[in-house]
Amino acid sequence: MSSYEAAFKVWRGDIKGGGLEDFKIEVNDGEVVLDIIHRIQATQAPDLAVRWNCKAGKCGSCSAEINGRPRLMCMTRMSVFTRDETITVTPLRAFPVIRDLVTDVGFNYQKAREVPSFVPPADLGPGEYRMFQEDVDRSQEFRKCIECFLCQDTCHVVRDHEENKTAFAGPRFLMRVAELDMHPLDAAESTGLDRKATAQEEHGLGYCNITKCCSEVCPEGIHITDNALIPLKERAVDRKYDPLVWLGSKIRRRPTEG
Amino acid sequence: MSVVDRQDWDVVVVGAGGAGLRAAIEARERGARTAVICKSLFGKAHTVMAEGGIAAAMGNVNSGDNWEVHFRDTMRGGKFLNQWRMAELHANEAPDRVWELETWGALFDRTKDGRISQRNFGGHEYPRLAHVGDRTGLELIRTLQQKIVSLQQEDFRETGDYESRLKVFQECTVTRVLKDGDKVSGVFGYERESGRFFVLEAPAVVIATGGIGKSFKVTSNSWEYTGDGHALALLAGAPLLNMEFVQFHPTGMVWPPSVKGILVTESVRGDGGVLRNSEGKRFMFDYIPDVFKEKYAQSEEEGDRWYEDPDHNRRPPELLPRDEVARAINSEVKAGRGSPHGGVFLDVSTRMPAEVIRRRLPSMYHQFKELADVDITAEAMEVGPTCHYVMGGIAVESDTAAARGVPGLFAAGEVAGGMHGSNRLGGNSLSDLLVFGRRAGWHAAEYAAGLTDTRPPVDEDQIDTAAAEALRPFSAEGPAPGADDGRPPENPYTLHQELQQAMNDLVGIIRREGEMERALEKLADLRVRARRAGVEGHRQFNPGWHLSLDLRNMLLVSECVARAALERTESRGGHTREDHPAMDRKWRNVNLLCALTDPTGGLLATDPVSGQITLTREITEPIRADLLALFEKEELVKYLAEEELYE
Ligand SMILES: Cc1cc2nc3c(=O)[nH]c(=O)nc-3n(C[C@H](O)[C@H](O)[C@H](O)COP(=O)(O)OP(=O)(O)OC[C@H]3O[C@@H](n4cnc5c(N)ncnc54)[C@H](O)[C@@H]3O)c2cc1C
Ligand code: SF4
Ligand code: SF4
Ligand code: FES
Numbered sequence: 001m002s003s004y005e006a007a008f009k010v011w012r013g014d015i016k017g018g019g020l021e022d023f024k025i026e027v028n029d030g031e032v033v034l035d036i037i038h039r040i041q042a043t044q045a046p047d048l049a050v051r052w053n054c055k056a057g058k059c060g061s062c063s064a065e066i067n068g069r070p071r072l073m074c075m076t077r078m079s080v081f082t083r084d085e086t087i088t089v090t091p092l093r094a095f096p097v098i099r100d101l102v103t104d105v106g107f108n109y110q111k112a113r114e115v116p117s118f119v120p121p122a123d124l125g126p127g128e129y130r131m132f133q134e135d136v137d138r139s140q141e142f143r144k145c146i147e148c149f150l151c152q153d154t155c156h157v158v159r160d161h162e163e164n165k166t167a168f169a170g171p172r173f174l175m176r177v178a179e180l181d182m183h184p185l186d187a188a189e190s191t192g193l194d195r196k197a198t199a200q201e202e203h204g205l206g207y208c209n210i211t212k213c214c215s216e217v218c219p220e221g222i223h224i225t226d227n228a229l230i231p232l233k234e235r236a237v238d239r240k241y242d243p244l245v246w247l248g249s250k251i252r253r254r255p256t257e258g
Numbered sequence: 259m260s261v262v263d264r265q266d267w268d269v270v271v272v273g274a275g276g277a278g279l280r281a282a283i284e285a286r287e288r289g290a291r292t293a294v295i296c297k298s299l300f301g302k303a304h305t306v307m308a309e310g311g312i313a314a315a316m317g318n319v320n321s322g323d324n325w326e327v328h329f330r331d332t333m334r335g336g337k338f339l340n341q342w343r344m345a346e347l348h349a350n351e352a353p354d355r356v357w358e359l360e361t362w363g364a365l366f367d368r369t370k371d372g373r374i375s376q377r378n379f380g381g382h383e384y385p386r387l388a389h390v391g392d393r394t395g396l397e398l399i400r401t402l403q404q405k406i407v408s409l410q411q412e413d414f415r416e417t418g419d420y421e422s423r424l425k426v427f428q429e430c431t432v433t434r435v436l437k438d439g440d441k442v443s444g445v446f447g448y449e450r451e452s453g454r455f456f457v458l459e460a461p462a463v464v465i466a467t468g469g470i471g472k473s474f475k476v477t478s479n480s481w482e483y484t485g486d487g488h489a490l491a492l493l494a495g496a497p498l499l500n501m502e503f504v505q506f507h508p509t510g511m512v513w514p515p516s517v518k519g520i521l522v523t524e525s526v527r528g529d530g531g532v533l534r535n536s537e538g539k540r541f542m543f544d545y546i547p548d549v550f551k552e553k554y555a556q557s558e559e560e561g562d563r564w565y566e567d568p569d570h571n572r573r574p575p576e577l578l579p580r581d582e583v584a585r586a587i588n589s590e591v592k593a594g595r596g597s598p599h600g601g602v603f604l605d606v607s608t609r610m611p612a613e614v615i616r617r618r619l620p621s622m623y624h625q626f627k628e629l630a631d632v633d634i635t636a637e638a639m640e641v642g643p644t645c646h647y648v649m650g651g652i653a654v655e656s657d658t659a660a661a662r663g664v665p666g667l668f669a670a671g672e673v674a675g676g677m678h679g680s681n682r683l684g685g686n687s688l689s690d691l692l693v694f695g696r697r698a699g700w701h702a703a704e705y706a707a708g709l710t711d712t713r714p715p716v717d718e719d720q721i722d723t724a725a726a727e728a729l730r731p732f733s734a735e736g737p738a739p740g741a742d743d744g745r746p747p748e749n750p751y752t753l754h755q756e757l758q759q760a761m762n763d764l765v766g767i768i769r770r771e772g773e774m775e776r777a778l779e780k781l782a783d784l785r786v787r788a789r790r791a792g793v794e795g796h797r798q799f800n801p802g803w804h805l806s807l808d809l810r811n812m813l814l815v816s817e818c819v820a821r822a823a824l825e826r827t828e829s830r831g832g833h834t835r836e837d838h839p840a841m842d843r844k845w846r847n848v849n850l851l852c853a854l855t856d857p858t859g860g861l862l863a864t865d866p867v868s869g870q871i872t873l874t875r876e877i878t879e880p881i882r883a884d885l886l887a888l889f890e891k892e893e894l895v896k897y898l899a900e901e902e903l904y905e
Contacts, residue, residue: 030515031514031516041751043751046795046802053307053481057621058306059480061298061299098798102799113407113411118404120361120362124361126357126358127354129360130371131365133368140367143365143400144393
């Protein structure tokens, strides 16, 4: 086992402002960035604010930007850096800071509420659902999402454009629309809800210009752009260019609006 | 009078894991205005980490399965100490609770004919665990979270406000349950973000705060597991049941040190993984206890055949209940046959093709690759026991989930005791959360509805006391009680580390009388020091402050574990005494109850040396005859005392 001392710069402050603070701190074999942040907390800055839960990449709490790149602190091993590199840890840039590394991610919870929920088929009771593995594979991929919001943080549509936040749900929640749309038993259509159309019309799919930055930062390796956004776009386009379908879906949707 | 934000609700649920969310859904659907409070963000509770699956006798893979078989397995796993009515309700209702999740949008892995697939797990006679790869907890919590959102959308359509009937207060910590006489009147807590205090007034409170693992050094549990709900109940005057039973999961990661304790799911063994010592031997064959001799394979060949042909072969001993496997690993390491970093080897690489491993165990593959540089498709993992789950908990009525002795208080999930007896089977927790979460929400809503005109008022003094207690860490400078010098404030992180070390070393997987006595002394010392835990900075998102407040809970709960463990002079399930190595039938029907010595709930008044907890014994209700009749007589004689058998 070999220990060494690493140089860290950690952003400290709150809504009123703040800056990078320097720390010299011990690092041991096999440690991840979150371990080092915890060591700083336990020995040098007891009030350093940071979110975490599982320490195993399962809960999506410990999101931050490490040397400018959105990552999970608990899954970023110290061995990916050289020993003389200074490691800079800053809060997610797309969301308002609360304190130190903790940001206000309320935007995401608000967007989650705007996506209409799963609609159970009226004719099937509990225990009667039959679905084949190959038909649930696609939605299951999207349900691996741990809601770390790194994709939301990285997407340029909102990263530096606060004004787009009202109209744009972000990759995570566009993917949620795709997930429900691809659910083999979702009965949204029977209630007059056309999920594909809403992706375009209500959740801002049009803002996405398929740069794939979201997919690149996703710690779950979900193919957000290729498997969720592009298919959603293709089908939204199909609908749009078929005037009858488009009209039909508009008319059927009315009764549930409001 | 302290200035605090105050709101009125019908039911307050403390905890947003599987149990809390299921309770909240039920209470709201039964018409109660319901508030949920949780320490982390919504959707991040511990339940999200559950991997292997949720146990329910749906019989999708083996039609021989039914609730009676599940009940039997649960009782065997718990060594017959389970609150049998809970085990019965659980086995009976679990399938409905799983199917219901599908109607809320859950997508479990499927069988060939399109049903929910079920996998094998330790102690379960048939493939019984519904699962989604090895991320079942994520599916469960996301489904409940999305169900809550769908109810909020419904409320929005009707009232124009998403939160009019069901609201989640995230990143808030409850520090006290408030009471009017013996009845619950609400909760007191603080917002983590701002440090502001708040009171939610409500006649019914459901505690669903999960476990206590953060009192131990090596654990699979997160920072949330500081035993808050256990302590809240104690302080409110409700007793805790059988706190000596703590589950050490046999397979936690052992290397590198920073991930020591992180869980390696039991599905690795359920799907064919085997345990070997440094000599390459599958040592579990040497550790099959007498009570299980007829149920497990006697040779490797038979064990291997079982995966393909379970009707004509017996299961391999790697799938014994967790307490057995954890003890076996402990013995192998002690005997010098451990792996380089003090564990044993868990191998799937020689048992399945690489692509099958990656498909069936994706997050294990990922976890070892990312955190330990180990490719589990090519080499064995190193694993060892890790503190995982607490079977003990708030003593509740089986049918209603009502906490004993405190009207208006309910408890469900890991924080409730009884259901799992002395040892929990894998997969039985997630189903427990849903079955008893629902029951708690139901009965809390009903109780609250019965009190519409006569709500217990909140006592201002209690609010002031709670606020003063919460603020103490900011002014921790005075001398310790009994000491004449003015020692400087204690660092809460240091106190926490000492507590974890003490519990790990002295009340851990193998227990001895002298060590537990030393643990109690250490706890008394820490208790005095913890009153002086001091913090810097201000109240806004200050983890040092939060930890200082959590210490009260960890110390209370640790004392319960240590006292009960010292009292129970036998080994059973998650309680192993080196000085009393055998299970003793005389203890089969004995519950140990922990209550606060000073029932006024004032902690300062408690003597720092003798402790804060009083222990009492209670004889359990005899198991109902028709349930006993589900077992063979030859099996019952191994567990039940003579008198019990002839009743
Ligand atoms: C790694 C791992 C894998 C597991 N795998 C499985 C499995 O495959 N199958 C299975 O059946 N079981 C499994 N378990 C066990 C199971 O996950 C837990 O027992 C279960 O999730 C506990 O759920 P809960 O609802 O009781 O509590 P939790 O999900 O832990 O939720 C507790 C909630 O209470 C809140 N809370 C706590 N204290 C306070 C307070 N003071 N104020 C306000 N809120 C508070 C927390 O913020 C949280 O929201 C596993 C456990 C671990 C650690
Ligand atoms: S692919 Fe679309 S959603 Fe993803 S980062 Fe690019 S613009 Fe944003
Ligand atoms: S899609 Fe990936 S990056 Fe986005 S929130 Fe989910 S897990 Fe995180
Ligand atoms: S702490 Fe859970 S993802 Fe990092």
